[in-house]
Amino acid sequence: MRILIIEDDSNVRSFLQNAMKALRRGVKIETAANGADGLKMARRQWYDLIITDYHMPKMSGFDVTLALRQDGYTMPIVVVSADPDTEADALMAGASLFLHKPVSLENLRYMLDMMGL
Known part of the structure; x- marks a missing residue:
């Protein structure tokens, strides 16, 4: 399984990366x-799952999700944010799921199980 994590906070990015490796052996993760x-990475390489923060510099997770969906990409995209007001927008852009920060190991396990990954 290949996962792309898009997150501007290095601590959160590291947590997500380590958590996904702990939950699924042999997973390949790029960040x-x-x-x-x-x-750019998502357009060059197929991923089985993309996890993206909502608020980021240069381009938001909303914009990433919307662009990928408009390009016809169908992989699951999970948007995470500490701002509960972004959930509806993320889902409207095409996110498969929205997770509230702080994300826990249990949230991630549930997400993977629910998506069959």
């Missing part, structure tokens, strides 16, 4: 520190 770089 991007902003939405613009993440979008």
Whole structure:
């Protein structure tokens, strides 16, 4: 399984990366520190799952999700944010799921199980 994590906060990015490795053995994870770089990576390489922050420099997770959906990408995209007001927008842009920060290991396990990953 290949996962792309797009997150500008290095601590959160590291947590998500380590958590996903702990939950799924053999997972291949790539990361991007902003939405613009993440979008480029998603367009170059297929991922089984994308996890993106909502608020980021250069390009938001909303914009990344919307761009990928408009391009016809169908992989699950999970948007995370500490701002509960962004949930409806993220889902409207095409996010498969919205998780509230702080994200827990249990939230991630549930997400993976729910998506069959």
